Amino acid sequence: MSKKGTYQIPDYFDFVVPPLEGLWWQDGITGIDYAHKEKFNFIAMIRLPDFVTQDVFDWAIQKASERKQLDLHNVEFLSMQEGLYVQALHIGSYDDEPATIEKIHKFIEEQGLQVDINDDRYHHEIYLSDPRRTKVENLKTVLRIPVKNNYLNFKNKLATGLK
Template identity: 55%
Template sequence: MPFDYKKEYKEFYMPQKKPSIVEVPPMNYIAVRGKGDPNKEDGEYKQSITLLYGVAYTLKMSKKTDHQIEGYFDYVVPPLEGFWWQENIKGMDYNKKDQLQWISVIRLPDFITKEDVEWAKESATKKKKMDFSKVEFFHYEEGLCVQCMHIGSYDDEVATVSLMHEFIKDEYVLDINDQRRHHEIYLSDARRVAEEKRKTVVRHPIKKLDQ
């Protein structure tokens, strides 16, 4: 059976519907950066998803090519994730989606290197006749966070975020900054799952009150 990160690391991908504290280890991703309304048809965000999955599946299927990755084992491509922010806005204003900035990411197995990603970009470009140059190898050290499973529309996340902030207030403070961002992990395919049933992990960086 292919290794499934969602099942093997449930503490990161399958939290409860109530807030919890988690220490997230450093991880490698493929990433595409952009800005603008993610709901815009043929917009930059939806294009970024196409690019990410193109490279992700090229890496997964590398076992069938001449590019043999050292330490490779079969795996399920991890879910789409995103780091989000808006310049000069504290928190998240869901009514100003055109001002959103984001880094869309998909986690990489530890055996995949930056050189492997460059190979996959070149291979995908040749095969799909698309420009994959925006895809980058991205290392992220997330650290201490509060997280919660959100079920429903993305626009309704504010209620879940409020629960998270209430949960930490006695011992922790938010630590959102230029290096640590509002983080979402998408466990449901928005094209196939009704809004009210979508599952999204919402995660915020925190630190101890006395730090």
């Protein structure tokens, strides 16, 4: 059952809302160009518990639209499979993220990996702190960069005859 109401949600349980997450990209650019933040596009996301199915989601959108008179036509129910990535905790201003990204890129190179930001895989951020309640220097953000393993790619090519 839903927390407030009579709508029956199978396997419902009380839960803490997870942190806000964002996928970031810039059209026409492979990777990220921090010198042109005005060109960023994003998708904002919040992870949902497993009991939230497409039907439960559709019901919640309908109820929220009716009760709050909100335009929720852009809200979508998505499933994500991220694959291999490298992540690091950034502490401080969002404007200082490039320094942490530089460390991630150095690690990626040292490990023989390759950045894999493309039309299907994005720069991913998880916002652990609420910027309305946290001093800028204490903001905590997980920075996640998709990667591919060059060795595995080569091994797969060998297995398929180097096509």
